[in-house]
Amino acid sequence: MTVRVPVATTTRHYEVVVGRALLTSLSALIPSAGESERLVVVSDDNVAPLYLDTVAGGLRAASFDVSSVVIPHGEAQKTLATLETVYGALYGAGLTRRDVVVALGGGVVGDLAGFAAATFQRGVRLVQVPTSLLAMVDASVGGKTAVDYRRGKNYVGSFYQPLVVVADLDSLATLPEREVRSGWAEVVKHGLLAGGETLDLVEGGAATHERPSERLIETQVACKASVVARDEREETGERAQLNLGHTIGHAIEAATGFRRYTHGEAVALGLRATLWLSERLCGLSGADADRAQRIISAVGLPERLDDVDPEAVRSLVRRDKKADRKGVGYVLLSRFGAPAPGVRVEERLEAEVIEWLQRR
Numbered sequence: 001m002t003v004r005v006p007v008a009t010t011t012r013h014y015e016v017v018v019g020r021a022l023l024t025s026l027s028a029l030i031p032s033a034g035e036s037e038r039l040v041v042v043s044d045d046n047v048a049p050l051y052l053d054t055v056a057g058g059l060r061a062a063s064f065d066v067s068s069v070v071i072p073h074g075e076a077q078k079t080l081a082t083l084e085t086v087y088g089a090l091y092g093a094g095l096t097r098r099d100v101v102v103a104l105g106g107g108v109v110g111d112l113a114g115f116a117a118a119t120f121q122r123g124v125r126l127v128q129v130p131t132s133l134l135a136m137v138d139a140s141v142g143g144k145t146a147v148d149y150r151r152g153k154n155y156v157g158s159f160y161q162p163l164v165v166v167a168d169l170d171s172l173a174t175l176p177e178r179e180v181r182s183g184w185a186e187v188v189k190h191g192l193l194a195g196g197e198t199l200d201l202v203e204g205g206a207a208t209h210e211r212p213s214e215r216l217i218e219t220q221v222a223c224k225a226s227v228v229a230r231d232e233r234e235e236t237g238e239r240a241q242l243n244l245g246h247t248i249g250h251a252i253e254a255a256t257g258f259r260r261y262t263h264g265e266a267v268a269l270g271l272r273a274t275l276w277l278s279e280r281l282c283g284l285s286g287a288d289a290d291r292a293q294r295i296i297s298a299v300g301l302p303e304r305l306d307d308v309d310p311e312a313v314r315s316l317v318r319r320d321k322k323a324d325r326k327g328v329g330y331v332l333l334s335r336f337g338a339p340a341p342g343v344r345v346e347e348r349l350e351a352e353v354i355e356w357l358q359r360r
């Protein structure tokens with residue numbers, strides 16, 4: 001069954017279409033497709049061999065002029081240099097503002113192709129086709145686009161909403177186990193932020209070590225869509241709550257050169273640190289912190305941070321995009337479903353939590 005989750009932002013109203021066998025019929029799901037002639041599909045060398053022909057074939061059958069650009073996979077590719085490769089493909093295809101960039105892949109492709117679409121000719125149309133769990137439940141929804149700059153995670157980017165997000169659940173069947181686990185990090189994050197039945201559903205799913213159920217994915221997309229609708233540009237503090245676990249997670253990714261950990265693995269370590277801090281600073285009970293740590297372990301996400309200079313992680317936390325002159329405000333939890341944004345953590349505790357992550 002196909003489900004359509006509406007996302008109502010100030011800049012655009014669109015839908016996240018969640019269902020099966022959607023990749024062959026993409027043209028029918030692109031609003032005002034008839035106004036454009038050309039599409040450039042951006043994908044990576046993991047996803048393209050699996051789905052590019054299907055997607056491009058379906059679009060060509062609907063009389064689109066389709067070209068593609070395939071980048072190497074991995075977070076280390078989210079650079080200005082790769083962005084320039086994508087611009088080259090858009091330029092070479094003669095894309096106009098009425099035409100469409102299709103981001104076919106996981107979070108890296110979505111962020112990079114999204115930023116290319118946001119900035120090429122000051123903005124061409126964008127369709128997000130997430131093929132990873134992480135991109136389906138989080139990255140593709142809500143219009144965040146970016147590349148990393150030096151060691152600054154997502155330092156250069158914009159908010160740019162797509163015409164539509166098409167999440168074909170069939171594409172999860174080919175997702176490597178490591179990527180499934182990585183996606184679970186964001187699923188667990190949403191569970192901790194929502195608490196209650198959502199967390200129970202997440203916990204039950206985590207225990208099976210499998211791909212999340214359709215229901216879980218739809219619930220997560222709906223949660224994300226409602227947060228984005230209330231705070232599209234992270235201005236009221238509501239969307240900032242989605243950064244739970246990301247302050248230290250992003251610093252870990254950067255400190256390890258965007259190569260050692262996937263985004264989800266680094267976020268899992270960030271979530272573990274967040275739980276430790278929440279117990280000490282926000283009154284999260286030890287039982288709840290332990291429960292959450294067990295959920296993270298149940299899906300096979302990393303237990304420990306290995307071989308990283310703790311000072312490098314701390315200095316990168318200070319460079320977090322959300323930091324001001326006084327430092328960074330962490331999102332912590334006072335209980336499940338009750339996030340506490342903007343908590344200042346003194347340097348001594350920051351050092352202690354990183355040390356704890358390294359020796360647990």
Ligand code: GLY
Pocket residue numbers: 138139141142144239242243
């Ligand atoms: N991934 C966090 C957000 O979209 O705001």
